[in-house]
Amino acid sequence: MSPFLIFIIIFALIIFLSSFFTVKQQTSIIIERFGKFLSVRNSGLQFKIPLIDRIAGRVNLRIQQLDVLIETKTKDNVFIKMKVSVQFKVIQEHVYEAFYKLEYPHDQITAYVFDVVRAEVPKLILDDVFERKDDIAIGVKRELNEAMMTYGYDIINTLVTDIDPDIQVKNAMNRINAADREKTAAMFESEAQRIRIVAKAKAEAESKKLQGQGIADQRREIARGLVESVEVLNNVGINSQEASALIVITQHYDTLQAIGADTNSNLILLPNSPQAASDMLNGMVTSFTASNMIGEEMKKQPKRIKKSDSTSIDYNPSDTTNPTEDQS
Structure with missing residues (x-):
């Protein structure tokens, strides 16, 4: 076999094998014949005429995502950076339009996103x-769908994934948030303190009320006991006055006994006879009376007034006559 024949066979085999090709899942291939669109081939084993038909390009039918970073200004003159994620895919029935009508789909989508965001955000303040x-994401999706449907693209979803204000604005917002939380905490603390004070006041009032009731009951029982004691003493021939004196003396000595039972007491006892208090009171009254009498007598005695020329005058405050001069 001559070398030329071998070359012809090998060339024919290569041409035959190049007539078959495979298309992956979720992919479409554009076939052109002599530079003109021929057909769209989908997944599987496909055939084309060698040297006449050629693969012009491949179109991805899977959902793709494009992240667009935009810097814009709000209504209150705050510059922010927004990140918008656009999820899109090529419509399988419109592969021809997606391949031939639009050369750079990512640039086209980015331009529409910039246009919509920079038209909507300047109308809003930062908080809004x-x-x-x-x-904003819905507005971007609506605008993109109207524009990209003509080119065979379907906008699945648009998401505003990040809003990043200027660092100084962010710090100010954090301070405002911290101050607001401190204000709320102070309000709760004040309310809690008020509740504690009210509860304490109610408890003290209830305690005073119960204490007063206890003292009243105690005094009532003491009075009842005294009445019963007087009645018992009257039954044995002791009149009410003598019975009262006996009860007072008994209580007096019971009190002294109770005080003496405390070994750690520093109490100093005055004379403990029943008449001690009365004698002390009488002594104080007598002393005050004597002091007043002495003061009145001193007011009645004449006072000697000395003049500059060595002449003295006897003056009695109670005497309305002229003072008498005494030559020294």
Whole structure:
């Protein structure tokens, strides 16, 4: 066999084998014939005419994600960075449009995201941006769907995954949050303290009430005991006055006994006879009376007033006549 024939056989075998190709799952392949679109081939074993048909490109049908980082300004002039994640895929029935109508789909999606975010965020203050981030994501998805459906792309979802204000604004927000939490904690602490004070006051009032009732009951029982004691003494021939004196003396000595039972007491006892208090009171009254009498007598005695020329005058405050001069 000549070398030329061998070359022809090998070339024919290569051409035959190149006529078959495989397409992976969730992938579509564009076939062109002489530079013109021919067909779209899906997953599986496929055939094309060698040297006439060619694979123009592959289109991924799986869901893809594009993260877009945007810097914009809010209504209250705070610069923030937002991260928007766009999940999209190529519609299998519109592979032709996705391949031929749009060359750089990622750049197109990024441009639409920038346009929507920079149109919506400047209308909101910073707090509203955090609260209404879902509304911003819905607005981005709606705008992208209207624009990208023409090119065979379906926007599955859009998510605002991060909102990052300027570091100084973030620190200020943290301080505001900390101050608000401290204010709330102080309010709770004040309320707790008020509850404790009210509870303590109620407990003290209840204690005083019970203590007063106890003292009243005690005095009532003491009075009842005294009445019974007087009645018993009257029954044995002792009149009420003598019975009262006897009871007072008995209580007096019972008190002295109770005081003496405490070995650690530093109490100093005055004379302990029943008449001691009366004698002490009488002595004090007598002393005050004598002191007053002496004071009145001293007021009645004349006072000697000395003049600058060595002349003295006897002056009695109670005497309304002219003072008498005494030449020294």
